[in-house]
Amino acid sequence: MANLKEQKFPEVQGGGSLILAWQIKNKTVLVVGGGEVAAGRILNLLNADAHVVVVCPSEGLNPEVRHRIANDGVTHVDRVFEPQDLEALPPTGTSPDMVLVAVDDPAASTQIWKLCKQRRIPANIADVPSECDFYFGSVHRDGPLQIMVSTNGKGPRLAASIRRWIGDHLPQGVGNAIERIGELRVKLRQMVPAIEDGPKRMRWMTRVSDAYSWDDMCALTDEDMDNLLKFYQTNKVPELHVLKAMRGGKVVEDLDVFDGSFGFSVVA
Structure with a gap:
């Protein structure tokens, strides 16, 4: 083994945050406040499929928050925050999994922060970095x-x-390309579900991701993906024109792929 002093390791850069993708689907998040900042927070939460409860007097709701309450399944409690909100929230009667505070009252915000700390509920106090467990x-x-x-x-x-x-x-279409890759991964896992096949699945999916451009990936049809999966067992990744030639139910054996007419090759 090489001497540890001779090995190169990344330098530590303190002062950062641990950036994570927080899975809050179907979890309850309390938003205190109903103004512009609260509106942005609520949209982020709804995009993540959270259950959102807004505690704010009706006169403090801006048009976007009113819209979310009326149309997007957001629960509204028409009053100011009370400490018992950290114990039980409608409609489930359970405590929140996360608290976001967006009110123009520093003293009240700090008090809510302290209550969250006592109950070990992760919280974010808008525009007060020192009173945040996480940042947006x-x-x-x-x-x-x-x-x-x-x-x-x-x-x-x-x-x-x-x-x-x-x-x-x-690149244009990157989101659609990722969607197609995700669908292919699901199909592959259904075809080869064994846990011990996980490393091989990951290596093959990596090769597929590297083999095609973003535009090519977006253009893959369901038939193309099914045909692509036929190459998994041999650990090959065909060029795109081969997949197109297989459309209509053709198999590789039916194609005159070795005379140069399709220029068949396999990505190494």
Whole structure:
């Protein structure tokens, strides 16, 4: 084994955040407040399939929050926050899994933060980084693709600018291509479900992802994906024109692929 002092390892860069994709589907999130910031938080939560409960007097709701309550299944409690909200929320009567505070009252916000800490409920107090268990970054969304840019609470507007730049430079159709790859993975797992086949599945899917362009991936039909799966057992990945030639029920043996007419080759 090489001397540890001779090995190169990444340098530690303190002061960052652990960026995670938090799965809150079907979990209950309490939003205190009903203004513009709360509206953005609520949309993020609904995109993640959370159950959202908004505690705010009706006169404090902005038009977007009113719309979410009326149309998107958001539960509204028409009053100011009370400590018992951390114990039981409608309609389930359970405590929240997460709390987001977006009100123009620093003292009240800090009190809610302290109550959340006592109950070990993760919380975010808008615009107060020191009273946050987590931050909201600026997110680019294209179907299943999500890219978050975070400045660790130091420059939200800069994060938004960087996010827009990234979005403008991504290939067209990248979200659709990822969707197709996801469908192919599901089909492959159904075809080869054994746990011990996991490493081989991952290696083959990596080769498939590297073999086709974004546009090519988007253009794959369900028949193309079924035909592509036929190459899994031999650990091969055909070129796109071979898959197109197999459309209509043809199999590789039916194709005159070795005389150069299709230029058949297999990605190494």
